[in-house]
Amino acid sequence: MPKVLVSDPVDQAGIDILSQVAQVDVRTSLPLEELVKVVPDYDALMIRSGTKVTAEVIEAGRNLKIIGRAGVGVDNVDVPAATRRGIVVVNSPEGNTIAAAEHALAMMLSLSRYIPSADQSVKSGEWNRKAFTGVEVYKKTLGVVGLGKIGSHVATVARAMGMRLLAFDPYISSERAEELGCRLVDLDLLLQEADYITLHIPKTPDTTHLINAEALAKMKPTARIVNCARGGIIDEAALATALEQGVIAGAALDVYEQEPLAETGLRSLGKAAVLTPHLGASTAEAQVNVAIDVAEQIRDVLLGLPARSAVNIPGLRPDILERLRPYLQLAETLGNFVGQLAGGRIEQLHIRLQGDLAEIDTKPIVIAALKGLLSHALQERVNYVNASLEAKERGIHVIETRDSEIKDYTGSLYLSAKGSLGTHSVTGVLLGGTEIRITDMDNFPINVPPTKYMLFTLHRDMPGIIGKIGSLLGSFNVNIASMQVGRKIVRGDAVMVLSIDDPLPEGILAEITKVPGIREAYTVAL
């Protein structure tokens, strides 16, 4: 009988499902070294946000086949390490949506009426009605940052409470925002106009410290902010200072840069701050939902069946998957790449299978390309099962074509995306059947392997330009790992591709575009 380790508190409903097919051991709050010691015995691990499934744990879990996260965020799991080991990682993308949305709304009302501080005051023997005069949310403006599942529900309820709604989400169409009664605006306008701001976005390099001192300074002195998404989206030190100095009026936090919350200035902010210990998903209903959702997937994978919300592998038949794996990787990488070049709001994706590749099944390739295209916006939420649906809901028009006549290399994949930054294209091949090479970008021939951080310029092919970019990057302490230029004609238009060791520091892209001869500059992070 397979063995499942449940290392965080999950609802009994999930344990009952697992017990039908496996021996289930519930051992919560295990220190890391203990977890590393016991994990080799287990075929599956079921967790919430408490257990940190590091590369060390994954390495030790030599029998692990699946890691099930009873919740949404898999940021406590080293997913690339699991993928490399062939371990399926599954989550429950929707089981706690309502719980998290209701918690954000409760936090907004708690902030407005000082409920936690008033409660404390009464319990300590006081009867102080004057200190806790609040404000109403009715007819106030709520700025929703991230109009996905949780943000949409918050918007729907807030609208029913008579609030005016603004939303910032670069990956959502204005039609979808209008359906929810929201005016889609840019972040600056939202910061300036909102009385309340609620964050419902994933934590990514783009959203880390999105709310920093500069953003806080743009907000009204009466504004209040709620973060029930992920710690680190708000710069906590800047927030504590802003609250102390009256830059804004209040903040309610459920998530923190470090959890459990360390001794920080946040704990001594009085009634201007409402703090909860990551309780967004902690309702009876959500815990039953996520436990059942994830336990069923663990059971299915242990029985050799596919999982419906796999974060890291396609929901395709294992034999097909094995055969197509390198092509799926190629399509996903190119999708991610071209999606970033074309900007957030993608309207159209054209996928062309060329040469020998034209003979393989298009469907999984299209799904993989869409998964890559949406991964910047949706992170672990998008998988091979929901990529097509997510693309459809975002109004992305997909065109699939094949051309067996195009014979550059034996087979190649061409993707072209039309988005808010214009139309961009990329072509890639598999060298030796496994190694990805980008062979064309925006119709300029190149030959580069994709790397984690890349910088591209479209420029005039003229002497000195490469040196200028090199010096500029050097002056910002950016190390160049490799560099290549592609051009169609001498002294005409050209493209430069640089692999860099770290993400580009803020502001440098604007400096690059000021260099004479540079027309456009883009970064891609894979």
Ligand SMILES: NC(=O)c1ccc[n+]([C@@H]2O[C@H](COP(=O)([O-])OP(=O)(O)OC[C@H]3O[C@@H](n4cnc5c(N)ncnc54)[C@H](O)[C@@H]3O)[C@@H](O)[C@H]2O)c1
């Ligand atoms: N506190 C909790 O216990 C709790 C519970 C559940 C979920 N969460 C967190 O809540 C967040 C939202 O979850 P969800 O299920 O609604 O996710 P979702 O994927 O449905 O929605 C996220 C939205 O954010 C948008 N987005 C991505 N990058 C953005 C950016 N840079 N700026 C603006 N918008 C951006 C996406 O387009 C998407 O519409 C996640 O971080 C999740 O981990 C927390």
Ligand SMILES: O=C(O)[C@H](O)COP(=O)(O)O
């Ligand atoms: O990502 C999630 O689902 C939430 O952050 C909830 O985390 P939890 O399961 O630890 O409550």
